[in-house]
Amino acid sequence: MENKESRPLPHELERMAPKERQKHLEERMREIVDYAYEKAPAVKERFDKAGIKPKDIRTVKDLEKIPMLRKDDLIALQKKNPPFGGYLAVPLDNLERIYQSPGPIYDPQRKRGFGAGNGRGTDFGKGQIVMNTWSYHVTPAGLGVDQLLRSMGFTVVPSGTGNTELQVQIMHDLKVHGFVGTPSFLKIIIDKAEDMGYDFKKDFNLKWAMVGGEMGGEALRKLFQEKYGILCMGGDTYATADVGTVATGCDKQSGMHITADAIVEIVDPATGKQLEPGEIGEIVVTPFDEVYPLIRFGTGDLSMMVDEPCGCGRTTPRLPKIMGRSGEAVRVRGMFVHPKQTDETIAKFPDIRRYQLVVTRPQNRDEMVLKVELAGDAVDKEKLKSSLDKSFKDTCKVRFDRVEFVAEGTIPEDAKRIVDERTY
Numbered sequence: 001m002e003n004k005e006s007r008p009l010p011h012e013l014e015r016m017a018p019k020e021r022q023k024h025l026e027e028r029m030r031e032i033v034d035y036a037y038e039k040a041p042a043v044k045e046r047f048d049k050a051g052i053k054p055k056d057i058r059t060v061k062d063l064e065k066i067p068m069l070r071k072d073d074l075i076a077l078q079k080k081n082p083p084f085g086g087y088l089a090v091p092l093d094n095l096e097r098i099y100q101s102p103g104p105i106y107d108p109q110r111k112r113g114f115g116a117g118n119g120r121g122t123d124f125g126k127g128q129i130v131m132n133t134w135s136y137h138v139t140p141a142g143l144g145v146d147q148l149l150r151s152m153g154f155t156v157v158p159s160g161t162g163n164t165e166l167q168v169q170i171m172h173d174l175k176v177h178g179f180v181g182t183p184s185f186l187k188i189i190i191d192k193a194e195d196m197g198y199d200f201k202k203d204f205n206l207k208w209a210m211v212g213g214e215m216g217g218e219a220l221r222k223l224f225q226e227k228y229g230i231l232c233m234g235g236d237t238y239a240t241a242d243v244g245t246v247a248t249g250c251d252k253q254s255g256m257h258i259t260a261d262a263i264v265e266i267v268d269p270a271t272g273k274q275l276e277p278g279e280i281g282e283i284v285v286t287p288f289d290e291v292y293p294l295i296r297f298g299t300g301d302l303s304m305m306v307d308e309p310c311g312c313g314r315t316t317p318r319l320p321k322i323m324g325r326s327g328e329a330v331r332v333r334g335m336f337v338h339p340k341q342t343d344e345t346i347a348k349f350p351d352i353r354r355y356q357l358v359v360t361r362p363q364n365r366d367e368m369v370l371k372v373e374l375a376g377d378a379v380d381k382e383k384l385k386s387s388l389d390k391s392f393k394d395t396c397k398v399r400f401d402r403v404e405f406v407a408e409g410t411i412p413e414d415a416k417r418i419v420d421e422r423t424y
Helices: 018-039 041-050 060-065 071-080 140-151 164-173 183-195 218-228 339-346 381-396
Strands: 098-101 105-108 129-132 155-157 178-181 208-211 238-240 244-249 256-258 262-267 281-287 297-303 330-332 335-337 352-360 367-374 402-405 418-420
Touching (some): 018 041, 018 060, 129 140, 129 164, 140 155, 164 183, 183 218, 244 281, 339 352, 339 381
Parallel strands (some): 129 155, 129 178, 352 418
Antiparallel strands (some): 098 105, 238 244, 281 297, 330 335, 352 367
């Protein structure tokens, strides 16, 4: 077994020859599988049910023997065995924070979390002010990103979302260097600044943006760079609340380099079998995390593996971009919305006979319209809209843009509850 003191550091693994790196990663994988089987009851139960022992998992290919763990599984397990469904591998009182994600899912703060990779210089953050618009989220994104940025030497403004005029004022008055959040929200801030009479490129100091959390951000990143001179950090940093950072961009803007502290697979969503580089499949992650070892966690996101060399010097495989979702959930303005959540919300309103949530993307911003068939005519629609808005926000952590009341029979009985009509 590899001595922990002599173990290569992440930045060393990122530049190592692929075969040598694979040897180290598989050693770490075997350690975390052994540990999880011993410490996390749900892992042992899952292995035993499948007739697997830790000694059966020696290589990355062997991970195919383990049934994938999905978010729906976690939701069910946490309801059955709260709060962490048997996946917490340390005493509860060891945790610094507990987060909550849509589902609901409870996420413990882990040893590994959100990282930005090593594609930039060591002095990158020093002396710079950055706005973190993830900061008000109860998901790990807000505080996790805040912790990462401060560790890199940035001065952080935890601005959250909303209050657009105030965001413009903060960005202008503090001469903010960097922005972290969704590309659509940065576009909203820029548009508001121009509506207020500013020349954004001339009057602001924004040099870079670390944007992600949305499908179809490529057009906005191109706009930010070409029109406003804002460097967009080589594309998305891909992370999930469940497993933390999975892949990060670099200054060559050639995709997202896969982290060196997890095993990342691209698999056929139906079979769980691993796919070859260049084949599109589901991203499955086994994080090297001793707090919350979610062995073989299926993210539901689709991408493919690229293993060609990158000009930045890192030799790790890359994900070119996130290409869609394998399940029913859709990501809207950085948050996943699942039919189970929308069902939970609508069930509170007996006046609603049938519904459908339609997601579009006019003018590079995700828009949600809730179409509703009522059970009768004697309904105060404005009051219903207000109650729906609050309940939807509380459950799904994101607001719909408007409610459309449609005639009975408009929504077919077997219609999908969430329809994604976005084009990119």
